Amino acid sequence: MPQQRRQRTGSLWSMLSALPHAASEAVSGLAASWHNSGELRRSKLPLDWNEGSVRSILCILDRTAEGCRRERDARHSRFQAGVDAPLPGSKAEDLVTADHLLIQRIQEMTADRNRSNVTRTQAYLEIYLEFPELHWALLAHLVSRNAGWNMTDLKGGLMSDLTDAAFKLNMYRFLERCNALIFQDAYPQLLLYKYSREQKRSCFHLLPWFHVSAFMTPFWERFWIERSSGVLSVALIINEQNYIEGRVVSHPFYREQVLQHPYLKIHEWTRLNQILFPLGDSRCRHELYKESILPLRPLIGLTVQHFADPSSRIKIGKSLYGMLFGYKRVLEGALHFVNCTPHLGSREEYWPALFTYQAEGSMDAPDESQALLQSEWLPDGQRLYSPRLLQVWEDLEYESIPRYDWYQQPDMLRHVSKPSLPYFVDMTHRHRSSLERTSMAHDAGRWLKGPNT
Template identity: 75%
Template sequence: MGQPRRHAAGRSLWSTLTSLPRAASEAALGLAASWHNSSELRRVKKPILWNEGTTRSILCILDKTAEGCRRERAGRTGWPSKASQNLTSADHLLIQRIRETSAEANRSNITRTKAYLEIYEEFPELHWALLAHLVSRNAGWNMTDLKGGLMSDLTDTRFKMNMYRFLERCNALIFQDAYPQLLLYKHSRALERSCFHLLQHFQISEFMIPFWDRFWIDRSSSLLSVALIINEQNYIEDRVIRHPFFREHVLNHRYVKLHEWTRLNQILFPLGESNCRHDLYKQSILPLRPLTGLTIQHFADPSARIKTGKTLYAMLFGYESVFQGALHFARCTPHQGSRDEYWPDLFTHVQEQAINAPDESSVLLQSEWLPEGERLYSPRLEQVWYDTEYEPIPRYDWFQKPDMLRHVSKPALPLWIDMTHAHRFSLERTSAVHDAARSFR
């Protein structure tokens, strides 16, 4: 038995090595096609409205707020008492209702992602909700990748669990902080009066107060979206990113480098339109549904994450083709955590119909799509992970100094926005590592 196994491993390794030149050729063609596709997607721009005068006035308020926060919270780690504020019985009922609604929607990545889209559909001026929906989809795909056909063989069980807890914790805490804010706006609209005096009763940072107050007046969607991007990334910074457990067992773990080298740090916006093939590149591997997005660099750096969020916002709301395509995809494709939601002819959530060959990298290179029964396994979230309970989080306001105010600026439109080829190439690269690892078992 040992000799045939060694021969099979040798063939698999040889197949992997011989596929590399073609992969490099495809990558070169893909770069050219990707730039062409990006140019096509950038043709029709949408205005990103931004009032510099309003921005300066809010920054002035926040600069004073930060100074006051430092003095008020010196030597204190908890949240200031709200006992001095007079609330009506209607206020108390609204607070309780929002807490219950938020807790119910915060059960899993699936429920959060759905809730974001629903409130965006109801109030399309809440741009951040659509952005959050699409980014939350990516979080779900990353969670199921840990037990999918390619990545599951490359990491151990303990790391998979810790990485899942990390992704789930970030996803849940952002929702816990942001969704009550969106619901307060919803109820303000219903009552035809501002309810934002209740923000601090949900432990919302004082950073957000002037942005919501201004949004109630002029519906400045871009400014509010940038504020929410800054707020949510700072909200998870100390609670998750700098948490000693996640630093040691996730962010500083050797497997994270492997995930970054493959595709875990890609954020994808699949587009509903399916015609993205160009005659010049008809021989290249180009899936029918195009993808836009970008690659996250330096995830542990909050400024880098904020920059990424602003770029994604500009891409989504600054280019008509991206906006319409991503919205069409979101509306027509229920989120369940499997990558077969955007490339169903390459992935499958049915394990019995997935490929289980020792040379998956060469198989990927031979065909644009994979036939039924030989596709990459990408499970649905509820097939492989369960709802998770966590310890209570510390309650404090992150906004105690003004250094993050430098990020309150108009998002710039990115130029290279197509990710179709980059994502396809990352799959080939991951499969090559997967096949090589199998060869040495």
């Protein structure tokens, strides 16, 4: 038997022999996650939710749904004619000089911070730290971190071998456009609140000048009075998912080239559709995991299912919000992580014992699954390659954003309800198992391609 053939056969048997061990690890990990989730749920925080305010806002939105539809139709026709103006009813002559200056300042700040996933993610954190009542900003920061990790996965050491170059580019464009459009819509709203606080006056009459849906106006106006963080956060979750629905998710190109592409099934099978919130400092083991077999920073989170369905995305967003602000230990751990760990897009940020952003110091072997199954962590020079975002992707220019108000029908109002607190929140072992599955797929792919891959 030729030497190369013997090596390939040995690698195949190594992968097959590892399956029982991987299954055993998954079972023990499930038990550990169940226990750890219970520990995290011990200390709960009250979610700030004013049911009276919600009922009042829903009455307003229900009555104005038809008016919003008419405004959308009128505004859409104006943009088809090449007229870029705010929603009908907003006239420049009605604004004072200070408003004109504020609009210009917010537009410039938004454009500057919308350069990349890295700058957006940092901008969310900065405004949350300045105004902690803006709960959604911290949630957006953590979810945006995940978007960056998913972008760099496409050029990382495991996933890069499982898809072709065209899908990688299209997937990156999809993730980047969703990330950028949400920021384009939400960040001016957060800045309006910031300057309302600084000027001690409500500036939310300027929302239409940033093409913000009429859906958000009563929520911001009530938040200015009552500061009900939970109600505003749920409204922003609903708004942003509907904002990207027509502009990106249901776009024919992204439907065909990303969401319906066979390669997307690989992402789902390997569970890289997990949203992770790391807890604490990577240099210290979390007190919850002192007896864990994994000397790693703990992770909590959820798995995204049915991304193409906006209602499913809203449900996940509300669950993530409930998990983050409903459990004391989760919130404290997440804040510890974001304050001590800058976001650059590499998964090394949360598990430096397994990942490295340096290509020359990473593992490049046909049996990476064996290394992951045999060791709790990987030694320096043999870790999984997870590059930083700006190492592997450049900023892209996109077509102009379609300007219309998504809120035409009141059907989305059913989602305006108090978030529930997820029961099974620990993701540490499940994420480790997902890496093992990905590495097995990676090794199998290299085995099928032959010894020179």
